[in-house]
Amino acid sequence: MAPDANAGDDQHITEVSGTGVPIPGDDVDTDQILPAQFMKEVTFDNMADYLFYDARRDEDGEFNDHPLNRFEGASIAVVNSNFGCGSSREHAPQAMMRWGVDGVVGESYAEIFRDNCKSLGIPAVTADHETVVELQEWIEANPDGHIDIDVENETVTYGDTVIDVEVDDAMREALVEGIWDTTALMYSNRSKVDETVADLPYVEGDD
Numbered sequence: 001m002a003p004d005a006n007a008g009d010d011q012h013i014t015e016v017s018g019t020g021v022p023i024p025g026d027d028v029d030t031d032q033i034l035p036a037q038f039m040k041e042v043t044f045d046n047m048a049d050y051l052f053y054d055a056r057r058d059e060d061g062e063f064n065d066h067p068l069n070r071f072e073g074a075s076i077a078v079v080n081s082n083f084g085c086g087s088s089r090e091h092a093p094q095a096m097m098r099w100g101v102d103g104v105v106g107e108s109y110a111e112i113f114r115d116n117c118k119s120l121g122i123p124a125v126t127a128d129h130e131t132v133v134e135l136q137e138w139i140e141a142n143p144d145g146h147i148d149i150d151v152e153n154e155t156v157t158y159g160d161t162v163i164d165v166e167v168d169d170a171m172r173e174a175l176v177e178g179i180w181d182t183t184a185l186m187y188s189n190r191s192k193v194d195e196t197v198a199d200l201p202y203v204e205g206d207d
Contacts, residue, residue, distance in 0.1 A: 028084070078132060108126060123167065
């Protein structure tokens with residue numbers, strides 16, 4: 001969960017922060033993020049182990065110098081354009097979240113990937129190419145540097161720099177208002193759900 005989301009039942013996410021990991025490259029698709037062979041697993045529990053599985057390993061299967069290997073523990077991913085394109089597999093953002101990613105700054109995203117991030121409470125904000133590249137370079141030079149994504153005010157702060165970013169209106173509303181987790185919302189309104197079900201003429205309750 002994003003570190004600045006309150007504990008307990010509070011699902012409001014107005015700000016996330018942490019160190020960064022640059023993931024350079026345009027058109028990074030979901031098959032690169034989470035290779036298809038790992039989608040056979042029944043749960044998402046082990047998805048973190050498979051994040052960028054092929055890209056992070058050399059021909060002998062050993063870890064290489066991929067950013068995820070060099071910036072372990074980072075929670076803010078900084079990506080380029082059309083990130084998360086390809087198939088609409090939810091496994092990709094699930095793997096990122098379980099690896100530790102709480103927020104993403106990028107040039108642009110595939111719409112379904114961005115929506116999947118929203119459903120997991122992961123802010124995916126956008127900035128122009130030059131701004132993103134400068135942030136990626138800053139992370140390389142400052143691997144322990146702190147990055148803050150302010151969802152409500154649509155800014156990203158790192159070092160002495162504050163940049164304006166864009167947050168999709170639906171994502172901003174869902175995160176700030178705490179309505180991104182539809183499953184949690186359903187359970188919190190269980191009595192209303194039961195009432196609605198009871199009123200449906202084609203649903204028979206227990207006698």
